[in-house]
């Protein structure tokens with residue numbers, strides 16, 4: 001995707017943080033301040049969570065009250081927890097043939113959703129073994145397996161800094177134990193490296209509120225249909241549109257990409273209309 005973007009004249013800046021959005025006297029976008037310099041532009045397609053942007057990157061007077069109310073009415077979607085394990089056995093030796101295995105505890109989605117709210121009750125997980133699709137992912141004779149669990153509430157906010165390491169270690173151990181019990185695969189004796197990422201980690205490194213990499217929860221009043229139907233009012237600040245996980249299509253890679261496609265086309269149409 002990056003190669004294609006560059007081939008079409010796009011420019012990507014890495015290791016660069018957008019810090020502020022600049023506005024003209026009509027409260028329309030006129031640029032972005034970044035740690036690599038200021039970019040002058042009248043159009044921004046932003047894939048950060050909009051609550052973060054309105055709260056930390058815009059002066060309060062440009063943010064319509066409706067967006068503050070919308071931000072307060074919405075709840076966040078899945079908050080992520082991942083255990084990454086570097087194992088000194090190959091996937092074949094461990095008996096793992098699948099790239100990914102979803103391991104809910106039941107087919108009762110209401111129960112799964114409710115159990116996913118707390119650290120005590122959450123037992124859902126998804127295994128991914130990267131070497132199954134990319135044998136060169138790790139050195140010969142090894143493989144990497146991750147176990148991902150999703151939280152449907154902000155229970156990690158209830159953990160104190162003092163208890164953090166103990167809590168994340170205990171939850172990671174629970175996931176590994178449940179994984180072994182449910183699948184019959186043995187991984188514990190072969191762990192060479194282990195890294196744990198919690199919602200705090202996601203919040204810190206990906207800059208997503210509460211560690212919610214899936215944007216806002218989809219609800220009866222706030223799902224893809226109303227968001228798409230209200231695209232005009234969903235982005236009331238002139239020049240500022242939101243794409244990605246917290247945008248019109250909801251969560252996931254495909255939705256993130258398609259929201260970018262839809263809103264880039266809408267922006268191009270606006271640019272053309274302005275030129276005419």
Ligand SMILES: Cc1cc2nc3c(=O)[nH]c(=O)nc-3n(C[C@H](O)[C@H](O)[C@H](O)COP(=O)(O)OP(=O)(O)OC[C@H]3O[C@@H](n4cnc5c(N)ncnc54)[C@H](O)[C@@H]3O)c2cc1C
Pocket residue numbers: 016017018019047048080081082148202205206207213214243244245246251252253254256
């Ligand atoms: C562990 C895990 C497993 C997942 N599994 C799946 C799956 O199996 N299937 C699926 O469809 N989806 C999955 N997802 C969700 C998917 O990753 C997201 O929906 C998707 O990446 C969202 O894309 P995005 O562009 O909106 O945001 P991101 O991919 O989060 O990209 C936003 C980027 O912006 C950067 N950023 C933040 N603030 C600033 C700033 N101020 N200046 C500059 N840069 C900034 C962040 O560092 C980040 O790189 C998973 C997510 C996680 C965390």
